[in-house]
Amino acid sequence: MTRKSLLAALIASAFAATGAQAQTEIQWWHSMGGALGDKVNQLASKFNASQSAYKIVPSYKGSYPESMTAAIAAYRAGNAPHIVQVFEVGTATMMSAKGAIVPVYKLMKDADEPFNPKAYLGPVSGYYTDSKGNMLSFPFNSSTAIFYWNKDAFKKAGLDPDKPPRTWKEFVADAEKLHASGQKCAYTTTWPSWVHIENFSAWHNVPIGTKENGMGGLDTEFKFNTPLHVRHIAMLGDLAKRGMFVYAGRTNQGGAKFTSGECAMMTESTGGQANVRRGAKFDWAVTQIPYWDDVKGAPQNAIIGGASLWVMGGKTNNAYKGVAKFFAFLSRPEIQYEWHRDTGYVPITYAAYDLAKKDGFYQRNPGAEVAVKMLTNKPPTPNSKGLRFGNFVQGRGIIEEELEAVFTGKKDAKTALDEAVKRGNEVLRKFQAANK
Amino acid sequence: MEKRVVFRSAWLPYVLVAPQIAITVIFFFWPAAQAVYYSFLLQDAFGLKSQFVWFQNFVDLLRDTNYLSSFRTTAVFSFLVAASGIAISLLLATMANAVVRGALVYKTLLIWPYAVAPAIAGILWAFLFAPSIGIVTYYLKWIGLDWNWMMHSPQAMLLVVVASTWKQISYNFLFFLAGLQSIPKSLIEAAAIDGAGPFRRFWTIVFPLLSPTTFFLLVINIVYAFFDTFGVIDATTQGGPGNATEILVYKVYYDGVKAADLGGSSAQSVILMFIVISLTVVQFRFVERKVQY
Numbered sequence: 001m002t003r004k005s006l007l008a009a010l011i012a013s014a015f016a017a018t019g020a021q022a023q024t025e026i027q028w029w030h031s032m033g034g035a036l037g038d039k040v041n042q043l044a045s046k047f048n049a050s051q052s053a054y055k056i057v058p059s060y061k062g063s064y065p066e067s068m069t070a071a072i073a074a075y076r077a078g079n080a081p082h083i084v085q086v087f088e089v090g091t092a093t094m095m096s097a098k099g100a101i102v103p104v105y106k107l108m109k110d111a112d113e114p115f116n117p118k119a120y121l122g123p124v125s126g127y128y129t130d131s132k133g134n135m136l137s138f139p140f141n142s143s144t145a146i147f148y149w150n151k152d153a154f155k156k157a158g159l160d161p162d163k164p165p166r167t168w169k170e171f172v173a174d175a176e177k178l179h180a181s182g183q184k185c186a187y188t189t190t191w192p193s194w195v196h197i198e199n200f201s202a203w204h205n206v207p208i209g210t211k212e213n214g215m216g217g218l219d220t221e222f223k224f225n226t227p228l229h230v231r232h233i234a235m236l237g238d239l240a241k242r243g244m245f246v247y248a249g250r251t252n253q254g255g256a257k258f259t260s261g262e263c264a265m266m267t268e269s270t271g272g273q274a275n276v277r278r279g280a281k282f283d284w285a286v287t288q289i290p291y292w293d294d295v296k297g298a299p300q301n302a303i304i305g306g307a308s309l310w311v312m313g314g315k316t317n318n319a320y321k322g323v324a325k326f327f328a329f330l331s332r333p334e335i336q337y338e339w340h341r342d343t344g345y346v347p348i349t350y351a352a353y354d355l356a357k358k359d360g361f362y363q364r365n366p367g368a369e370v371a372v373k374m375l376t377n378k379p380p381t382p383n384s385k386g387l388r389f390g391n392f393v394q395g396r397g398i399i400e401e402e403l404e405a406v407f408t409g410k411k412d413a414k415t416a417l418d419e420a421v422k423r424g425n426e427v428l429r430k431f432q433a434a435n436k
Numbered sequence: 437m438e439k440r441v442v443f444r445s446a447w448l449p450y451v452l453v454a455p456q457i458a459i460t461v462i463f464f465f466w467p468a469a470q471a472v473y474y475s476f477l478l479q480d481a482f483g484l485k486s487q488f489v490w491f492q493n494f495v496d497l498l499r500d501t502n503y504l505s506s507f508r509t510t511a512v513f514s515f516l517v518a519a520s521g522i523a524i525s526l527l528l529a530t531m532a533n534a535v536v537r538g539a540l541v542y543k544t545l546l547i548w549p550y551a552v553a554p555a556i557a558g559i560l561w562a563f564l565f566a567p568s569i570g571i572v573t574y575y576l577k578w579i580g581l582d583w584n585w586m587m588h589s590p591q592a593m594l595l596v597v598v599a600s601t602w603k604q605i606s607y608n609f610l611f612f613l614a615g616l617q618s619i620p621k622s623l624i625e626a627a628a629i630d631g632a633g634p635f636r637r638f639w640t641i642v643f644p645l646l647s648p649t650t651f652f653l654l655v656i657n658i659v660y661a662f663f664d665t666f667g668v669i670d671a672t673t674q675g676g677p678g679n680a681t682e683i684l685v686y687k688v689y690y691d692g693v694k695a696a697d698l699g700g701s702s703a704q705s706v707i708l709m710f711i712v713i714s715l716t717v718v719q720f721r722f723v724e725r726k727v728q729y
């Protein structure tokens with residue numbers, strides 16, 4: 001009797017297992033930790049509840065470079081996930097891997113799902129589109145760099161707390177006043193290359209590299225050692241030497257220095273606002289990044305950071321249908337708006353932006369609109385639609401190394417930028433040779 | 437009559453050592469051979485396209501001035517880690533050896549850090565000394581010291597040396613303690629009766645008798661500093677600021693794992709392999725002569 005019931009239970013569970021397998025599982029590797037990870041899980045379960053044929057299984061795979069490395073290694077071993085979230089720096093590497101990835105425009109067309117690149121903000125779609133105007137990956141979380149300032153510190157230094165610096169010249173004057181008022185660290189930054197080379201170039205409508213910042217071909221060369229770049233980096237080096245600019249690291253470590261009140265001004269991603277809101281015990285606000293007002297056409301528009309979703313090759317057609325359905329789900333304006341509202345990333349479609357405006361979100365949170373305004377300030381030019389440099393993980397590492405040499409006073413700005421361009425170009429040539 | 441145990445069977449000894457040989461081949465020789473093979477290739481990240489480029493990866497490296505300066509950084513780093521690691525653990529071992537009461541507690545506590553993974557050790561020290569939020573940073577500021585290793589390269593070097601050394605002290609301590617306990621008490625007592633003070637006794641009797649242990653630890657510590665410290669560096673400075681703490685093995689890890697440049701990374705590990713092999717040979721040929729067994 002017991003044996004019989006045990007057998008029955010076994011058979012039943014076996015059937016249950018096959019029943020579950022009829023639902024196609026779709027693996028999604030991402031890098032959204034903490035609160036962002038919860039939001040990702042929420043999106044997945046919302047989609048899973050909306051239909052029964054597919055099941056999205058999100059898994060957190062560590063930092064951006066870690067999940068990209070994991071996906072590449074998994075592909076080499078023959079068990080890649082269906083979807084992987086790759087940061088903007090890895091875009092060129094993914095794009096060149098023809099065969100390893102399925103372009104999103106093709107995925108959506110094959111599955112007969114609606115997909116219109118024009119629905120996305122210019123700097124968002126531009127970043128992930130090939131030279132023929134086809135979108136290769138699915139934009140997911142986009143941010144841009146903005147300027148934070150501590151109003152209380154401004155007041156204490158005798159500055160107008162509602163008048164943040166609009167130009168870099170005003171910025172230096174404000175930094176000096178803040179420093180003189182006893183605010184030792186006037187300014188700090190996060191993501192030095194992204195803010196002070198990549199976004200800086202787009203904001204002033206000058207190229208980071210030739211061939212439309214690498215979008216026009218693999219034979220691109222870096223160009224960020226112009227007198228304008230040298231002047232800007234030399235200004236930062238000078239402030240560092242005088243103790244007004246305190247550098248805190250290559251990722252978002254600077255955020256803690258602003259939040260604690262140690263530094264009065266900061267350049268950081270829009271995504272950093274959640275942490276400042278939680279930790280800052282002073283009055284603060286955000287605005288657009290300063291610019292050099294003698295540069296013609298500045299400010300142009302900002303470029304994005306963040307990540308997009310790539311679809312890996314070698315899976316079944318049925319699974320790809322599920323992925324396309326999931327992307328169609330993610331494209332819905334209300335989902336886009338919800339993501340924007342809850343995470344602090346920018347709304348990446350015009351529809352989501354309109355929805356946020358209609359909902360009065362920006363009246364309640366004026367800071368949330370700064371990033372969208374910076375991205376859509378002017379229609380993007382070849383210098384400001386984004387960048388696509390091969391092996392830019394290494395390339396950005398080189399830029400950051402050289403910038404740090406300036407911040408620590410080891411090299412002058414000209415030497416460091418020349419060296420960064422020279423070393424960066426070697427990385428580009430190597431990538432070109434490996435992908436020809 | 438011969439006292440040694442001799443295997444009469446022709447094949448049994450080979451069977452008995454086979455597992456060890458298999459492990460060595462699979463985990464040491466096979467990856468090393470793969471590294472040599474990959475160092476001649478130029479591949480894209482996904483391994484879709486592969487070209488045989490002869491010595492191009494090596495030529496690229498030797499032309500890179502930053503790679504060459506990384507040798508100097510590695511030399512400084514390895515010397516500091518090995519020297520301070522050995523000196524501090526010798527001091528601790530000598531003192532722990534002299535403790536009579538609660539010796540076991542001291543010894544256990546001193547051995548403990550060895551169970552900590554390098555990356556964890558790195559995170560731990562990185563937190564303590566974090567420029568923005570570190571607790572030690574806070575106290576250093578309080579006494580008027582501007583601690584920010586993001587801005588001051590020597591501080592960055594100090595941090596990675598301290599974190600790497602701390603990790604290795606337990607291992608060294610264990611060997612020194614064993615070495616100290618095997619020194620016959622009678623020798624030291626005899627010297628004491630002859631009127632030699634504690635310092636004299638240490639330098640003329642204990643230290644020479646410990647020299648085999650010290651030599652062994654020197655080799656091990658240098659290999660540790662060269663190969664096993666990338667976790668510490670990755671968790672703390674990531675080679676920065678600039679390339680002030682970019683040691684050879686960290687660059688291998690960064691280029692291979694993070695930047696997916698397998699050819700360049702393999703070429704570096706081949707070079708590193710030759711350096712460590714020759715360093716070890718040099719140590720055995722020249723330093724070992726001074727060792728008294």
